[in-house]
Amino acid sequence: DAGVTQSPTHLIKTRGQQVTLRCSPKSGHDTVSWYQQALGQGPQFIFQYYEEEERQRGNFPDRFSGHQFPNYSSELNVNALLLGDSALYLCASSLPPDNSPLHFGNGTRLTVT
Amino acid sequence: ILNVEQSPQSLHVQEGDSTNFTCSFPSSNFYALHWYRWETAKSPEALFVMTLNGDEKKKGRISATLNTKEGYSYLYIKGSQPEDSATYLCAPYSGGGADGLTFGKGTHLIIQP
Numbered sequence: 001d002a003g004v005t006q007s008p009t010h011l012i013k014t015r016g017q018q019v020t021l022r023c024s025p026k027s028g029h030d031t032v033s034w035y036q037q038a039l040g041q042g043p044q045f046i047f048q049y050y051e052e053e054e055r056q057r058g059n060f061p062d063r064f065s066g067h068q069f070p071n072y073s074s075e076l077n078v079n080a081l082l083l084g085d086s087a088l089y090l091c092a093s094s095l096p097p098d099n100s101p102l103h104f105g106n107g108t109r110l111t112v113t
Numbered sequence: 114i115l116n117v118e119q120s121p122q123s124l125h126v127q128e129g130d131s132t133n134f135t136c137s138f139p140s141s142n143f144y145a146l147h148w149y150r151w152e153t154a155k156s157p158e159a160l161f162v163m164t165l166n167g168d169e170k171k172k173g174r175i176s177a178t179l180n181t182k183e184g185y186s187y188l189y190i191k192g193s194q195p196e197d198s199a200t201y202l203c204a205p206y207s208g209g210g211a212d213g214l215t216f217g218k219g220t221h222l223i224i225q226p
Binding site: 003004033035040041042043044045047048056058090092098099100101102103104105106107 | 117144145147149155156157158159162164202204206208213214215216217218219
């Protein structure tokens with residue numbers, strides 16, 4: 001039973017560039033959430049996708065966008081990268097209802113130079 | 114955005130000792146409280162999802178209690194073992210339409226042999 005997988009593991013980008021991170025949910029899960037963890041902070045909610053629609057969104061600018069595919073996998077896109085976007089990006093999958101536990105991937109470490 | 118506080122930030126405990134730490138959150142609009150354990154080089158792992166005031170959950174040597182009226186949860190570890198070394202994160206959830214889970218910064222637990 002495959003857990004949540006994220007790719008790539010590490011990524012280095014330059015300011016102003018665009019990046020796409022990918023996530024495959026745990027088998028049987030239909031809801032995908034993305035979190036950003038900056039150094040010394042807890043994970044911060046970016047957005048959640050369910051049935052290919054953005055269902056909830058945290059306090060992140062429009063430079064952060066996402067997509068969910070019919071097979072429930074998801075992408076996180078960040079445009080016009082800033083140095084402050086350097087962080088660990090975690091993907092988590094779950095089932096409804098809202099109080100189901102999240103299953104996390106190992107994350108993508110993004111460094112913006 | 115919820116204000117979630119976890120204390121202490123870090124904790125050193127001798128192997129075999131018991132320990133506990135706290136998660137404080139706003140008591141209004143409460144829906145659920147999640148606890149996660151995050152070991153180094155691994156992904157966060159769900160421990161408990163708690164919803165009812167007075168709820169008490171147990172998983173092996175780890176247990177948690179919940180007080181939704183005053184807005185806090187305690188996590189207890191009995192007879193600490195080196196494999197308990199990890200960061201423990203709590204995250205309250207306000208329910209449908211809310212901006213996902215709001216994680217605290219975590220309690221970093223180190224078990225000393």
